[in-house]
Each structure stands twice: as C-alpha cells, then as structure tokens.
Amino acid sequence: MSLTPDMRRGFYRTMVKSRHFDDSMIALYWVGKTPIFAFGKGPLPGELHCSNGAEPVGAGVCAALSADDMITADHRPHHVAVARGVDFPRMCAELLGKEPGLSHGKGGHMHIYDPKVNFASSGIIAEGMAPAAGMALARRLQKKPGIAVAFIGEGAANQGAFHETLNIVGVMKLPFIVVVQDNEWGVSTSKAESTAIARNSDRASAYGMAGEYVESNDADDIYHAAARAVARARAGEGGTILELKTARLVGHFMGDQQGYIPPEKAQVDPLPLYRAKLIAEGVLTEDSAAAIEAEAKAEVDAAMQFAKDAPYPAPQDAYNHVFA
Amino acid sequence: MSNRILTMSRAGREALDWEMERRDEIFCLGEDVYNFGGIFGTMDGFGAKYGPERVINTPISETGFIGMAAGAAMAGMHPVIDLAYIDFIGVCYNVLLNTASKTHYMSGGNVKVPMTLLIGTGGGYNNAAQHSQCLHATVAHIPGAKVVYPSNAYDAKGMLHSALRDENFVIFLTHKGTAGVGWMGTPIKTTMNEVPVDDYTVPFGKVAIPRDGSDVSLVSLGMGVHESLKAAEELAKDGISAQVVDLRSLVPLDREGLLSAVSKTGRLVVVDEDYLSYGVSGEVIASIVEMDATVLKKSPRRVCMPDIPIPYSRVMEEAILPTAGRIADAARSLM
Numbered sequence: 202m203s204l205t206p207d208m209r210r211g212f213y214r215t216m217v218k219s220r221h222f223d224d225s226m227i228a229l230y231w232v233g234k235t236p237i238f239a240f241g242k243g244p245l246p247g248e249l250h251c252s253n254g255a256e257p258v259g260a261g262v263c264a265a266l267s268a269d270d271m272i273t274a275d276h277r278p279h280h281v282a283v284a285r286g287v288d289f290p291r292m293c294a295e296l297l298g299k300e301p302g303l304s305h306g307k308g309g310h311m312h313i314y315d316p317k318v319n320f321a322s323s324g325i326i327a328e329g330m331a332p333a334a335g336m337a338l339a340r341r342l343q344k345k346p347g348i349a350v351a352f353i354g355e356g357a358a359n360q361g362a363f364h365e366t367l368n369i370v371g372v373m374k375l376p377f378i379v380v381v382q383d384n385e386w387g388v389s390t391s392k393a394e395s396t397a398i399a400r401n402s403d404r405a406s407a408y409g410m411a412g413e414y415v416e417s418n419d420a421d422d423i424y425h426a427a428a429r430a431v432a433r434a435r436a437g438e439g440g441t442i443l444e445l446k447t448a449r450l451v452g453h454f455m456g457d458q459q460g461y462i463p464p465e466k467a468q469v470d471p472l473p474l475y476r477a478k479l480i481a482e483g484v485l486t487e488d489s490a491a492a493i494e495a496e497a498k499a500e501v502d503a504a505m506q507f508a509k510d511a512p513y514p515a516p517q518d519a520y521n522h523v524f525a
Numbered sequence: 526m527s528n529r530i531l532t533m534s535r536a537g538r539e540a541l542d543w544e545m546e547r548r549d550e551i552f553c554l555g556e557d558v559y560n561f562g563g564i565f566g567t568m569d570g571f572g573a574k575y576g577p578e579r580v581i582n583t584p585i586s587e588t589g590f591i592g593m594a595a596g597a598a599m600a601g602m603h604p605v606i607d608l609a610y611i612d613f614i615g616v617c618y619n620v621l622l623n624t625a626s627k628t629h630y631m632s633g634g635n636v637k638v639p640m641t642l643l644i645g646t647g648g649g650y651n652n653a654a655q656h657s658q659c660l661h662a663t664v665a666h667i668p669g670a671k672v673v674y675p676s677n678a679y680d681a682k683g684m685l686h687s688a689l690r691d692e693n694f695v696i697f698l699t700h701k702g703t704a705g706v707g708w709m710g711t712p713i714k715t716t717m718n719e720v721p722v723d724d725y726t727v728p729f730g731k732v733a734i735p736r737d738g739s740d741v742s743l744v745s746l747g748m749g750v751h752e753s754l755k756a757a758e759e760l761a762k763d764g765i766s767a768q769v770v771d772l773r774s775l776v777p778l779d780r781e782g783l784l785s786a787v788s789k790t791g792r793l794v795v796v797d798e799d800y801l802s803y804g805v806s807g808e809v810i811a812s813i814v815e816m817d818a819t820v821l822k823k824s825p826r827r828v829c830m831p832d833i834p835i836p837y838s839r840v841m842e843e844a845i846l847p848t849a850g851r852i853a854d855a856a857r858s859l860m
Contacts, residue, residue: 239710241650248652298838306838309653324655326585359584387585389560395584456708461560516844519836
C-alpha cells in the first residue's frame with residue numbers, strides 16, 4: 202500500500218501523541234524524586250524508560266500491520282503501544298499504578314499488555330523474541346491470518362534468544378519480523394563496542410531470511426520497509442530482520458545523564474524534521490500541524506487526567522491473578 | 526588511619542580494588558562496568574584505573590559472558606562478574622546450574638572455578654515483577670555454589686575479600702535497598718558502619734547477631750535484617766526483648782550458630798523478602814527442628830513475600846513486603 206497524505210498526517214499525530222505522553226510522564230516522574238534522586242519516590246515510581254526519539258519506529262511499523270498481527274515489545278514500549286492503539290487512558294493509568302490500568306496496576310510501564318490489540322511487552326532483554334515466533338506459529342497452526350513482530354533494541358540482538366529464535370524462524374519459515382531499533386546504545390555501551398558487525402540486518406543471511414537496514418529515522422521510510430517485510434511474511438516467504446536507525450534522546454532510563462555519549466554522537470530529534478518535511482511537501486501547513494499537535498496533546502492530557510483521578514487498587518488486590 | 530563509615534557499595538568497592546591491585550588474575554566483566562562502574566558502583570572508576578583489558582564491558586549476552594567467566598576461571602583467572610539484577614539469571618542459569626557450580630565436583634576436584642558473581646536483589650521501590658525479586662533460594666538450592674548475602678558495609682568488605690580469595694564459585698548478593706547507591710534514595714543508617722581501611726576477611730558460614738535479646742529471635746538476611754532491627758525497636762517499647770540474627774551466608778549455612786541463637790529465646794520468626802514457599806524460611810525452620818525441636822517454645826512464624834509475582838503499584842507492593850510492622854506483629858503473636 203502506498204502512502205497517502207492522510208496516512209502521513211496520521212504518522213505525525215501518532216508521533217506527537219507518543220512524545221507528549223513521554224514528556225508528561227517525565228514531568229510527573231520527577232515529582233517527589235529530588236533533591237536526592239530516588240527511583241522509588243513520587244507518583245510514578247520504579248524505572249522509567251522513555252521512547253523520545255523512537256516515535257517514527259512505532260508509527261511506521263504499526264501502520265504496516267493489521268489487527269490480526271501480534272506484537273511483543275520490550276522495556277521501552279511506549280511508542281509502539283501508542284502507535285498500535287493500546288487502550289490509551291488505561292495505559293496512562295497503568296503507569297500510575299492505578300486500578301483501571303491495563304493490568305490493574307500490577308504491570309507498570311515495562312509490562313504493558315492489551316490483548317484486544319494483540320500487544321505484550323517484557324522487561325527482560327530479548328525476552329519477546331521467542332514468544333513472538335510462537336505467536337507466528339500459532340497463527341499458522343490456527344490457519345488464521347496474522348504475523349508476529351518482536352520489537353527489540355540493537356543491544357538485544359546479542360542475546361542467545363535472538364539467534365536461537367531466528368534460526369527456528371528460518372527453518373520453519375514463520376511469518377515473523379524482528380524490528381531491531383538501533384539507537385546505538387545499550388545503556389552505556391555503544392553498538393560498536395558490543396556488536397561485531399555494523400548492521401544486525403546482515404545477520405539475516407545466516408538464518409535464511411531477509412534483512413533490511415533503514416538508515417533514516419523517518420516514518421515514511423520505515424513504513425515502506427516494514428510493508429515489504431510484512432508482504433514477505435504474509436506471502437509465506439519467511440522472516441525479516443528489519444533494523445531501523447533510530448534515536449534515544451533522554452537516556453536509557455530517567456536519571457541517566459548520558460555522560461558517556463560524546464558530543465559528536467549527539468542524536469537528532471526526528472519529529473521537527475518530519476514536521477518540516479510534510480510542510481515542505483504541502484502535506485501539512487503550519488496551521489494544520491499546530492491543530493494536529495493541539496489535538497494529540499489534548500488527548501494525552503485527558504488520559505493523564507483520567508489516570509490521576511483514578512483510584513489505586515486495594516492492597517489485597519496483590520493476591521489476585523496469580524493463577525487463571 | 527582511623528575507620529570510616531561507608532555504604533555497602535563503597536565498602537565492597539574497596540575490597541575489589543585492593544585485590545585487583547595485587548592480583549593480576551582478578552578481572553571484571555559485565556554490562557556497563559566500564560563507564561558506569563557496575564549498576565551498584567562496585568567497580569566505580571575501575572575502567573579508568575585498570576583499563577579495558579581488566580574491566581571488560583560486555584554486550585548484553587549473559588549466557589556468553591558468564592559462561593566465558595567460568596572458562597576463564599577454569600583456565601586460572603578469577604573473574605568478577607556484575608549481573609545487576611538477579612531477575613536476569615534466567616538468561617544465564619545453565620552456566621550457574623551446570624558448569625560453574627558442578628565442574629569442581631564432576632572433575633573429582635581437579636578443576637576449580639574461582640569466580641565471583643555480584644548480583645543485586647530485592648524490591649520495595651516499585652520496579653515490578655521482573656526487576657524486584659530476591660530469588661536467593663533459587664541459587665542457594667544448587668550444590669557447589671557458595672551464596673552469601675551481607676547486610677552491612679563491614680560484612681560487605683570482609684565477605685568480598687573472602688569471596689575473592691575463595692577457590693569456589695561464589696554468588697555475592699546485595700539487596701539494592703541496602704547498597705547505598707544514589708538512585709535508591711537515602712542510605713539506610715544500619716547498613717553503614719565502621720569499615721577498617723586495611724583488608725580483612727569475614728568468613729562465610731557464620732551468623733551474626735546485630736542485636737541480642739531474650740524473648741524472640743528474628744532471623745533474616747539482607748534487607749530483612751534492617752526491618753527486623755526496626756521491629757526489635759518497636760517490640761522493645763512493649764517490653765519484648767528481640768534478638769536479631771543475620772544469616773549473612775546461605776551456603777554454607779551456619780546451622781549450629783542458628784540453633785544456639787534460637788535456643789536462647791525459644792521463639793522464632795523468620796523474615797525473608799524471597800518467596801515464602803520452598804525457600805530460606807523453610808530451611809531455617811527445618812534445620813532447627815531437625816537438630817533440636819525442643820528449643821522451640823512455640824511454633825515458628827514466617828514473614829516472607831507471599832507466593833505471588835511482585836506487583837508494580839506501590840499500594841500493593843507495600844502490602845506484601847516483610848516490613849517491620851508485620852515482623853513485630855508476628856513476634857507479638859508468639860508471646
């Protein structure tokens with residue numbers, strides 16, 4: 202499917218929504234945590250890994266998927282969840298540990314599950330690889346349409362689970378895509394320091410599948426590459442390693458000052474670039490861009506208000522849901 | 526030079542630094558050890574001091590680099606590995622279960638695996654089910670691995686010296702809340718104590734009694750020791766004299782020391798932030814009962830994490846942690 206102006210305006214809206222969501226969470230995260238920074242304090246406790254800079258990945262890839270497709274995301278799941286259409290007010294409530302949250306406050310930001318849109322995530326690196334392949338297998342066994350997509354960071358491509366899963370996917374020609382989000386940093390370790398080759402997509406040949414690297418952090422380019430991978434998967438041609446050059450603008454987690462990133466490696470914010478591009482191409486005007494931004498922000502603010510107003514779970518709710 | 530008051534993290538760092546300066550076979554490896562100095566600061570500044578040959582930043586490949594550490598240990602080195610969170614042992618468990626802990630035995634004592642695995646444990650800061658577990662029973666269940674769990678700075682330094690001079694695979698656990706690292710907030714006072722400048726060892730397999738008492742024994746480890754000390758303060762207000770026993774070492778476990786301590790009070794509360802079932806609390810009680818059940822005046826009590834994954838939301842996590850109030854209640858119920 203080729204891109205329409207409406208789709209591209211939609212990409213921009215999704216990205217702005219995701220960004221404003223992360224920025225809102227960041228602002229809330231710091232409440233109560235200073236002057237001595239403490240993970241466990243404030244209305245938004247624990248670790249927080251924000252997606253600022255990676256929004257084009259969520260927007261571009263998810264636009265190429267259908268409702269039947271299944272997704273596993275990682276510890277940095279917000280941009281994918283927003284783009285996939287995870288129940289947004291309930292996702293906000295989950296991050297605040299509230300009862301109406303997607304997981305009734307049991308999961309938190311690394312563990313977002315919304316089965317209505319076939320979305321799951323895990324806080325363990327590369328943990329989503331094999332389950333996603335299993336989802337792809339299930340779709341085949343069920344004779345249902347649908348492929349599976351695992352979103353990971355480039356650091357996760359050095360886990361055993363990555364290689365073992367891809368070999369099985371290659372053997373079974375499963376309808377599977379691993380989206381490797383190359384933001385160049387696994388916490389404080391650079392890709393050059395951790396990965397023996399420059400592009401994980403080059404590893405595809407070792408597993409009998411396709412590999413593609415997208416150099417730009419641009420939703421249009423990402424969409425086109427994802428659509429090609431999806432088409433291969435749906436046609437029974439097997440898996441794809443789709444590696445996307447993206448950005449991690451606000452550190453591994455909140456509190457990471459990124460002192461290890463040299464100035465010449467400072468990363469570029471993709472949102473203003475995409476905005477300028479759409480305006481230059483006549484897809485947006487200043488006014489229409491501003492209107493999209495206002496609308497997306499209003500949606501986020503309303504969901505945040507819902508989350509803030511929502512009740513906490515009862516302490517005894519901790520004992521629910523251990524077994525089905 | 527006089528002794529200083531240190532956090533556990535700084536005390537452990539001193540021991541590792543001292544040993545690295547003197548012994549070339551010791552080297553560090555793990556994720557983020559070079560730039561970050563390990564997630565709990567045990568290797569803070571070591572990258573600059575010892576260089577990339579001895580402080581090796583690894584890819585996120587635990588099966589690979591912890592397996593390599595085992596191999597390097599078999600070949601005559603003593604690796605010190607930082608695994609950050611014990612929740613991540615799933616990705617390298619085979620090496621722990623089948624190589625590092627069993628090689629010495631399987632080789633009839635001919636091959637040694639001297640390596641030290643540093644791991645952070647525990648919750649209490651709302652980091653949810655995959656970053657808040659204790660799981661020390663999961664690793665202590667494997668024969669052939671020593672498992673230690675200091676709860677204060679003095680023990681952390683002395684036990685890390687012991688670990689680095691040990692010819693075995695030692696799993697060295699620290700509860701994140703006790704480490705005294707900045708992002709966990711203000712350090713807990715009772716974790717910080719006087720630490721000699723010089724090197725010294727604290728032997729494995731000896732319980733400590735940070736507070737003596739005559740009415741009830743609160744047996745614990747890690748963060749539980751500090752919650753038990755708080756509980757003992759509360760109990761003192763009711764006229765109950767609580768003894769606090771710090772296990773310090775799970776393998777070897779000082780069963781004789783435990784029995785001797787519990788004999789003094791006859792009442793036992795075991796406090797453990799690990800899951801209740803099949804864990805340390807059961808082991809402690811079984812050990813006492815096996816050795817001499819007659820020392821107990823009452824059936825023992827356990828204050829542990831219930832057998833449920835750890836919830837994210839603060840209200841729910843607070844409801845299940847073994848806190849001082851719950852420990853004190855359990856102790857009172859035995860009076």
